[in-house]
Each structure stands twice: as C-alpha cells, then as structure tokens.
Amino acid sequence: MKLSSIFLIFGVVIATLFSAAYFNIELYTYSAILLSILVLCYLGKKLENIKHIAVILFSLVVIEYVVVSFLFKLNSQGLPAFQTNALIFGTHFLVDLVMLLFLKYRVRFSLRYIRRTNPDNWRAIYMTHADPLLYGIFFAFVLVDLAAFGENIIRNLEYLGVDEAFAKQFWSWGLIYYNYEILKSILLSCVITTLLATIFVERQRPAEAEPEFEAKP
Structure with missing residues (x-):
C-alpha cells in the first residue's frame, strides 16, 4: 500500500474519531483540540x-475555551439560557471570524513577522495547500455560527418583546441548534x-537549493 493511501486512511480515521469525541463530550474536547494543535506545532516545527x-489557532482556541467556560459558569449562577446561548454563539462567531481574516492575510502577516525575526528565511513563507482549504472551512464555521445565533434569536422572540402568541410558532425551530455540535465536529475534524x-505534503517538498554565485575574477 502506498504511503499516500496509508495517510489518507489515517486522516479519515482521525477525523471520524475527533468528530465522535466532540459530539459526545463537547466541552472536554477543548483539551483534545489543544493537544492536537500542540502535536501539529511539533510536527511542523520546521x-x-x-x-x-x-500558533494562532492554538491562541484563539484558548481564548474561546476561557470565554465559553466563563459563560457556562454565569449560566449556572442564573444567566438565562437564551442570553447564554447568544453569548456563546457570538463568541464562536467572533473567534472564527478572526481566524478567517487571519487566514485571508496569513502570508502577509507571516512575511512581516519573519522579516523582523529571521530576515534571511523569508523564502520559507508562501501559501500552502492548507491556506485556501482552511479559509473555506472557517468560512463555513462563520456561516454555521451566524445561523445558530440567528436561530437562537428567532426561537426566543418573546424575550425581545414580541407577543408570545406570535413567537411560539418558532419554538420548534432547531435545525442548526440541535445539529450544532455535529456541524462543528465535522468542521473541526x-x-x-x-x-x-x-x-505530510510539506515534508515531501524538496529542499530549496541556495542560489550559487560565481566568484568575480
């Protein structure tokens, strides 16, 4: 079996396990996410x-974890579920939007950073296969977050002053709400x-040869 086929099978298995873990133990999976990103940092250290x-993904996940944990604590202390959900979905949206914008200008940011820290290594910065793929994935994240946020508002219109007789027709809406964990788990995987x-692909890339200069006579 070719190495690429083995890696494909490995990727599918990891994605499936990760999705299942997130779906079953959503909050505790933050630790698995952080561990996965740390492993990726190690594998991609060069x-x-x-x-x-x-590194940026790790930082945003930490921020997201801290904020969401705080919101759950507020909910246990009496914050209404409607407000808690709105704040949680809003937090997810902002974090995913920041990551989306970072990915859009990632090469530019990386070049600025590398020119300040290691100018001789600026050729190491380029758009990888991951950049457009991750941009698309986080665009989907943003859409899911917006849909969940909007659905949460529609399901709770009575808290916004809308007559309950009119609002109750939307109480059964829950396409995104009841599938939010599944959608997030798929995207995270x-x-x-x-x-x-x-x-894997980058490790197969041949090392770039240093330019040779002929000595002047």
Missing part, C-alpha cells in the same frame, strides 16, 4: 507556515485533518 497557522495532510 515548517514556518504551518507553525504560524497552528476537517481543520485538523487539513493541517495533518499539509504537514
């Missing part, structure tokens, strides 16, 4: 582009699998 993506696949 790959500047992957390292930059993984795609993120991890994309990074793993890109690391």
Whole structure:
C-alpha cells in the first residue's frame, strides 16, 4: 500500500474519531483540540507556515475555551439560557471570524513577522495547500455560527418583546441548534485533518537549493 493511501486512511480515521469525541463530550474536547494543535506545532516545527497557522489557532482556541467556560459558569449562577446561548454563539462567531481574516492575510502577516525575526528565511513563507482549504472551512464555521445565533434569536422572540402568541410558532425551530455540535465536529475534524495532510505534503517538498554565485575574477 502506498504511503499516500496509508495517510489518507489515517486522516479519515482521525477525523471520524475527533468528530465522535466532540459530539459526545463537547466541552472536554477543548483539551483534545489543544493537544492536537500542540502535536501539529511539533510536527511542523520546521515548517514556518504551518507553525504560524497552528500558533494562532492554538491562541484563539484558548481564548474561546476561557470565554465559553466563563459563560457556562454565569449560566449556572442564573444567566438565562437564551442570553447564554447568544453569548456563546457570538463568541464562536467572533473567534472564527478572526481566524478567517487571519487566514485571508496569513502570508502577509507571516512575511512581516519573519522579516523582523529571521530576515534571511523569508523564502520559507508562501501559501500552502492548507491556506485556501482552511479559509473555506472557517468560512463555513462563520456561516454555521451566524445561523445558530440567528436561530437562537428567532426561537426566543418573546424575550425581545414580541407577543408570545406570535413567537411560539418558532419554538420548534432547531435545525442548526440541535445539529450544532455535529456541524462543528465535522468542521473541526476537517481543520485538523487539513493541517495533518499539509504537514505530510510539506515534508515531501524538496529542499530549496541556495542560489550559487560565481566568484568575480
């Protein structure tokens, strides 16, 4: 069996397990996400582009975890579920939007960083296969977050002053709400699998030869 086929099978298995884990233990899976990103950072430690993506992703996941944990704590102390859900979906949206914007200008940011820290290594910065794929994935994240946020509002119009007799017709709406964990788990598994696949591809890339200059007579 070819190495590429083995890696494909490995990626599918990891994506499936990751999706199942997120679906069953959503909050605790943050630790698995962080661990996965740390592993990716280690695997891509000599790959500047992957390292930059993984570090930013790791930072945003930490921020997201802290904020969401705080919101759950507020909910246990009496914050209404409607407001809690709105804040959680809003947090997910903002984090995913920041990551989306970072990916859009990732090469530019990476070049600025590398020119300040290691100018001689600027050729190591380029658009990888992961950049457009992750941009598409996080665009989907943003759409899911917006849909969940909007659906949460529609399902709870009575809290916004709308007559309950009119609002109750939307109480049964829950297409995104009841499938949010599934959608997020699929997208998260795609993120991890994309990074793993890109690391695999980048490691097969031949080392760039240094330009040779003839000595002047």
